[in-house]
Amino acid sequence: MSLYKWSMGRNYSIDDIQSLEMEVTKKKQTYQIKKFKDPLYFEVGVFYLIRALQKLQTKITNRPVMVAISGPSGSGKTTITNKVLNVFSKAISISMDNYLDTSKHVIDENFDDYRLVDFDLLKKNLQELIEGKETKTPLYDFRKSGRYAYETISCKPGSIVILEGIYALHDHIRDFFDFKVFISGGVHYDLVKRIERDISRTGQTPKESFQQITETVYPMYKAFVEPTIKYAQLKIRNRFNPFTALLNPIYSIKSDTLIEKEKIKKLLGLKDYMGGRLQQYNDIYLRPPSDLEEEFEQETSGSESSSEKEEENNKDKIKDWIRVRNNVLSGNYEVQFSQVLHQDDFLITPSLKFAVSVKILSGLLSLGYTIDATIKRKARTFYNEDLGITIDTFVQMKNKAFIQIKGNNREKVKEAAKTLGFLGKGITKSYLELYFDYTEEKKLKRKLQKK
Incomplete structure (x- = not known):
């Protein structure tokens, strides 16, 4: 069974999460929240994430809490990151989009190839933040397809660092993080949202974006991103309707x-x-x-017959x-x-x-x-x-x-x-x-x- 089809459980409410006693385990000289079994809907998932980070802040006091948010293009990684930033005043975010290194050989116009990610620089930036140092992170211009500047960032112990990107749970960097999140809305919703984003961010036509998604983006997702779902302690399904x-x-x-x-x-x-x-x-x-x-x-x-369920689903x-x-x-x-x-x-x-x-x-x-x-x-x-x-x-x-x-x-x-x-x-x-x-x-x- 595809890892995209996560194990299902009952529907959770914010009240359920509010009353939940999160289990914190000590692992490799740090603390982690125990993996939550079932995927959560977006708003409940955001609430769980915020509670988990608050819990980790009480345990990890000598450095920032490190968070990775992964998922396919258009799934809502940036949206959920911004919601966390709105809650925690001492939080900063890093987008993996800025670590694209097009000086490397691009094969078949595949800009979603993980080999184009500058993991060496990313690891250096993450390590310096963990050590409480200032670090210079790159800035990338998608319309010009190139890195154009660097930004100096820093954070204090007890703050939160969020890395968001499709390869945020890649094995090159996975061990840097105390809490790992995977978010997706399903292929159909992610597809439309990616097209909308590409039109505004890169200046692509819908046709160009659509072709790139079907020929390179989703094949790379299936091969290299979807398998990392199993490492996430929290899975969120984002059924935001892009058509609205x-x-x-x-x-x-x-x-x-x-x-x-x-x-x-x-x-x-x-x-x-x-x-x-x-x-x-x-x-x-x-x-x-x-x-x-x-x-x-x-x-x-519930007790609906299979034919009734199928008919209702079709509608x-x-x-x-x-x-x-x-x-x-x-x-x-x-x-x-x-x-x-x-x-x-x-x-x-x-x-x-x-x-x-x-x-x-x-x-x-x-x-x-x-x-x-x-x-x-x-x-x-x-x-x-x-x-x-x-x-x-x-x-x-x-x-x-x-x-x-x-x-x-x-x-x-x-x-x-x-x-x-x-x-x-x-x-x-x-x-x-x-x-x-x-x-x-x-x-x-x-x-x-x-x-």
């Missing part, structure tokens, strides 16, 4: 009411001869890899899937992260999509995504500068047609739906949900026919 931070949402209302094309063109102010843009798509829906959350839900779901997972769209006419591929929110008649989705190559599909499959549906769709779209109105026809659903109004302005989408006569009668299910409903109905009919 995305800007420019798209508002849409859909209906299965048939609307004449002339009425649509009149609403949009289009000429009679404008026939709209016709496209054909193969929409490939990929289910995220199984992660901690799914296992936890299965462990604690929950639909909102998190990735859609890879193949444009039949052009042959191009496009990725969209689907996180659908329902509000009245509206479906609200983040506008995070970008063109990719077909190789990305194989990269996603290598990360553990699985293809659960391929939906063939014909779409005729009429649009002006504010709205797009599409007539969608689904081949596998006996050419059932839907009309969908989309736009960035909620009120304009609402007014268009009112004009076309289906405001208040909108379908709030995504096309993937409607497709699953259709296939389930077909299965049920077949069963009844057999009887």
